Amino acid sequence: MFLKSLDVSGLTKDADTLFKLFDKVVQEVGPEHVVQFITDNDSSFKSAGKKLMQKYGTFYWSPCAAHCIDLMLENFSDKRYFPIIDETIQKAKKITKFIYNHGKILYLMRSDFTNGRDLIRPTITRFATEFLSFQCLTKFKKELRQLFTCDQWVESRHARDVMGKEVAAIVLEDKEFWLQCQQIVKISEPLVRVLYLVDGDEIPSMGYLYEAMDKAKENIKARLKNKISAYIPFTSVIDARWDKQLHSPLHAAGCYLNPGICFRPSFKKQKDVTKGLLSTITRLVSDPDEQDILSSQIESYKKSLGDFGMAMAIRQREKLSPGAWWEQFGNDTPELQKFAI
Missing domain, CATH: 3.40.50 (Rossmann fold)
Structure with missing residues (x-):
């Protein structure tokens, strides 16, 4: 509203x-x-x-979660700490600006090579747009190389321009550029996914953000083959923004009250989210008696007692949104149901 x-x-x-x-x-x-x-x-x-x-x-x-994640992506492109990424971004901008500033070349690319699809995908934040462009460039690498070797390009006046020659050289000859594009996609894609989660309208993100950030870091580590020297610079950027700015006990509480996450055997942050939940209850609920009621009802949830243990409730843990799940199966614990929703 x-x-x-x-x-x-x-x-x-x-x-x-x-x-x-x-x-x-x-x-x-x-x-x-x-x-x-x-x-x-x-x-x-x-x-x-x-x-x-x-x-x-x-x-x-x-x-704002979207703003914080966008700042993480901005830090990834900071030339003081990641000069190679910044250099690759500048080259990518040369390619996209050149194509989009020349109508005939843009039309040729769309009509003959990318089947109407674009290299630039405007999105919710500035830096997400930049990193999404790398996904598109990598996806259409073959088509771009075909574009800059086709007869229409060779015969055009742009092929003889200084900028045209420079852009064609990047696309056709700069192997390091394409390797860096692939590397940048590896480290940025997990964060972009979280950005779509927090800025989307499909599901309330509160119950998913805590785990999503954790999974993003683990994904980056795996993509960089768990090599500490490779992933630490990027996970440190994420931790700095997450720990000092974005993360709050409320995110941990949302994670705890999301049955689709909290009951997974693979979920390893039980102590952290429990602490966050108790801290949230203390802040949001001032009445000590009501706090005690919530504490006792948490045990029913944690041990899957009553309606929480129904076969349907267990099946629906990951199928329903957390709020809908609590509405349907939290009637035995009305105070906790109200708190969770």
Whole structure:
């Protein structure tokens, strides 16, 4: 539900001003109805969000997950730390800009070589778009090489231009460029998948983000053949953003209350998510008696007692969304059912 918008073009976006604006919204909604307050990842927004969380103590502030993941991808392309990736990005931009800035070449590519498909796939964030372009370039490597050797290209005036020659040389002769494209796809694709998860509308992402980030790191390690020197620079970037900015007990609680994840034999983070769940209960539920009720009902969930142990409930753990599963099978534990939903 869209609540409201404000014209703040005449205001300074410092932390104190933002805090006052956010505080009015919380008071209007009622702090007892707020579970999570999400803002931009800019420093002033972060300061205002943290101040808001400290004032009330009954809900969580979090930075935008999509923005945080986009910043991870931005760090992957930082020439100070990953100069080869930055150099490869610049070459990729030369190829795509050249093709898309020349209508005849673009038409030729689409009509004769890529079956109408594009090299650029606009997506939710700037850096995701850049990394998705590498997937397209790698996918259409053969077609691009055919494009820059076909008669129409050879006979065109662009084939004799300085930029045309430079782009053709990258596509046809630069083996290192294509190797780096494949490497970049390996390390970026797992994060792009998480980005689609948190920004999509198909399922609420809260119950999936914790495991999704963990799986992304494991996927990157596996793709780099578990070679520590190869994957540590990238997983360190992810950990820095995840641990210091994005991760909160709320994500762990969402993971714990997602039966499709929590009951998997392969899931190894039980202690971490249990700790997050208890921390979340303590913050969101102020009444000690209600906290105790939730604690006792968690045991029923954990041990699959009552409706939780029904064959249908077990089969539906990964088929239903967490909220729908709790609506259907959480009637024996009404307080926990309400909390989970």
